[in-house]
Amino acid sequence: MTSLDLEARLVLLESLDAQYGPDARLPVEDVESLVAAILAERALRDRPDAALAVAAWAVRHGVAITLPEPVVNALALLSNAARAKDELAAIAARMQRLAANLEPRLGPDLERSNPQRPWRILHVNLAITAIRSEDPELIRQAFDALDRALPDERAGFYAEALALALSPRVDPGVRRLIEERHARTV
Numbered sequence: 001m002t003s004l005d006l007e008a009r010l011v012l013l014e015s016l017d018a019q020y021g022p023d024a025r026l027p028v029e030d031v032e033s034l035v036a037a038i039l040a041e042r043a044l045r046d047r048p049d050a051a052l053a054v055a056a057w058a059v060r061h062g063v064a065i066t067l068p069e070p071v072v073n074a075l076a077l078l079s080n081a082a083r084a085k086d087e088l089a090a091i092a093a094r095m096q097r098l099a100a101n102l103e104p105r106l107g108p109d110l111e112r113s114n115p116q117r118p119w120r121i122l123h124v125n126l127a128i129t130a131i132r133s134e135d136p137e138l139i140r141q142a143f144d145a146l147d148r149a150l151p152d153e154r155a156g157f158y159a160e161a162l163a164l165a166l167s168p169r170v171d172p173g174v175r176r177l178i179e180e181r182h183a184r185t186v
Contacts, residue, residue, distance in 0.1 A: 006041045009034065010050070013057050023060050031063050039067040048074030052094070059097050068102055068118040076121070079129045088133035092142060095126040099145060107149070123149045124157060131161065131178070134171050143181050155185035 012034065020026055035058045038044070044051045048070075055071040058064070065071060075098065079091045099122055106119040114120075123146045130142035147154050162182045165175040 006038065006043050006050075009038050009041075010054070013038075013054065016061075017057070020061075025062050031061070032066055035063055035065060036067045039065070039070045044070050048077050052078070055098060055101075056094070059101050064105065065098070065101050066105070068098070068106070068122070071098060072118045072122045072125070076125050079125060079132075082129075082132075085133050085135065088129050089135050089138055092126055092129045092133060092138055095122060095129060096141070096145070098122060099126065099149070120150060120153070124153075127157065127161070131165075131174060134174050136173060136177060139174065139177050143177070147181075155182075158182035158185050 016026060016028065016031075020028075035054060038054050039051060044054075051070040051074040055065055055074075075091065075095055079088065079095075082088050082091055102119065102122070106117075111117050123142075127139075127142045127146045130138045133139070146157060150157070158178060158181050161178045162175075164170070165178045
């Protein structure tokens, strides 16, 4: 697919918005395939903003995202670059919406031997992003999501998070939340 094809496909998404509304369920066949084809485009690797826009479009329309890796990677880049707590909270909210979209397909997560699976990366990054936001409610939600999504990995995550939380730069309230969650897993 050339970048012209990519632009044409992005215009097609906009035209579907115009025709059916920005949040409507779409009575159109193969929309999942269209979204997957756009997300598979190599040009998106250099345009994480486009991957995020396509994913947001899919989530708004209730379209399953069947190729989550580019979106998970784009969200990770966005989170790594963020510094402000409100910006981190907004990124975590986007991660939560993506997790809800992916949950019907990836929730069972039978591919546990692959540490790079998108379901795992998304939930670990969600928890890290929530911790960095220092928002107690968001941290609890992210930890609950991690516990549900990665029950076999949560003890290791909390042990590592607790070791990092011993830094004097970590807010004492955040450290306490991590300590409480870690205590539940030992």
